[in-house]
Every structure is written in C-alpha cells, then in structure tokens.
Amino acid sequence: MSSKLANHPVDGLIIEFDRALRSIVGATPMRRPIPVAQVESGELLDGLTESEKKHSAGLMRINHVGEVCAQALYQSQKLHAKSDDLKAKLEHAAVEEEDHLAWCESRLEELGARPSLLNPLWYAGSFLLGSAAGLAGDKVSLGFVAETEKQVEHHLDGHLKELPSNDRQSRAIVAQMRADEIEHGQMAIREGGVELPAPIQSAMKIMAKVMTFTAYRI
Numbered sequence: 001m002s003s004k005l006a007n008h009p010v011d012g013l014i015i016e017f018d019r020a021l022r023s024i025v026g027a028t029p030m031r032r033p034i035p036v037a038q039v040e041s042g043e044l045l046d047g048l049t050e051s052e053k054k055h056s057a058g059l060m061r062i063n064h065v066g067e068v069c070a071q072a073l074y075q076s077q078k079l080h081a082k083s084d085d086l087k088a089k090l091e092h093a094a095v096e097e098e099d100h101l102a103w104c105e106s107r108l109e110e111l112g113a114r115p116s117l118l119n120p121l122w123y124a125g126s127f128l129l130g131s132a133a134g135l136a137g138d139k140v141s142l143g144f145v146a147e148t149e150k151q152v153e154h155h156l157d158g159h160l161k162e163l164p165s166n167d168r169q170s171r172a173i174v175a176q177m178r179a180d181e182i183e184h185g186q187m188a189i190r191e192g193g194v195e196l197p198a199p200i201q202s203a204m205k206i207m208a209k210v211m212t213f214t215a216y217r218i
Helices: 009-025 050-080 084-109 121-135 136-162 168-190 198-217
Strands: none
Touching: 050 084, 050 121, 050 136, 050 168, 050 198, 084 136, 084 168, 121 136, 136 168, 136 198
8 A cells, every 4th residue: 555645535544544553563564675784704694692682682672662653653743734745744754764663673573572562552652642742733743753853863872882783783774763863853843843841851751761661571
C-alpha cells in the first residue's frame, strides 16, 4: 500500500491504520538499504561476546521502541495538521522513520533478540501525545517535533558511546538514524516550531527515561 498522502479521507485512515499495524507487529518496509558498517579486510563484522550481544540487543530494542513511538507521533500529528505543506513534511519524516524501524527490527533479528513486548502500549501512548500536540496548533506541534528530535539526538549520542566498539553494524545504523533525526528537528524549527515550556520538556525527559529503562528489559 502506498505511503503517499491519500486524496480521500477514508483512504488516508486506511493507510494510517495499515501503517500503525505494521509498526506494532514488525512488518514495516524499508525504502533505503540498511546502513552497512565499514570493516577492514579479514575482520569479522560481528565478533561479539554473549554479554556484548545482549547489551547491543537491549540498546537496539530501545531504539526500535523509539521508532514505534515516532510512527505514532508523526501519524497523529499529521492527522491534526492544518497545513497541507506541513502534512507533507510530516509524512516525509515518517517515511524516513519507517526505515529506522525496519533497520532496528533487522538488527534485533541478527542479534537473536525480539522487539519490546509492550510495543502496543508505547504506540497508543505516543499517539495520544501526538494528538494533543497536533490539536494545540501547527506551531506547537512543530515545537513538539523539534524537542522530541533534540532529545532523541542526545539519546542516540549516548548509545554511540554505550554500544560495544566492535558492534560496527549497530553503530552504523544508529549513526544514520541520528543524522536523520537532526534533519527532522531542523525542519521543525525552520517551519516555525515554538520552544516548549520547560516543565513540558522535563516531563518528556522523564517519560523517555521510563521507556528506555523498561524497553531495555521487556
């Protein structure tokens, strides 16, 4: 099914429901190839110990949950966006986030791990948050995107430090995700996103910590 914005409202709802279902059950298509790690001649791509593999899997599961949340946020905000231009920009970002979701899913499978069992809960909660931001108006919605992506960038910086140095494949995926998230945040600022009040920023950070702590394990 096409990811382009549908002309008929019912078609659009069907497309978004299909995207939501694929995000939760793990059947998201990718439009860009998985970033490939650069490996020296004769060097093993995945020479990880069991403990390193378990740690990498936990971190990539967190990233996978983050991308499930991103799908819910972008879909809900797009539904409430007033401007067609903004809807198109949110759709473009959502498509790139779908690549991230598929990349993380693939990497989890390579590491012999599963996605979070709480993905339906993460999706539902994020959809409600995105709807609240969207209903507050386009500038607030864009501000929410900008703040979310700023926090995600910081979070991915931490993962690049935490991932085992020899887990080059996970690091290559995270590095490309980080570059895309920075661009999404900059887009939101360029389009007039307002800075969110400090209490809301702090609440978002607390919720992110709860999510990362839980997703690493469950």
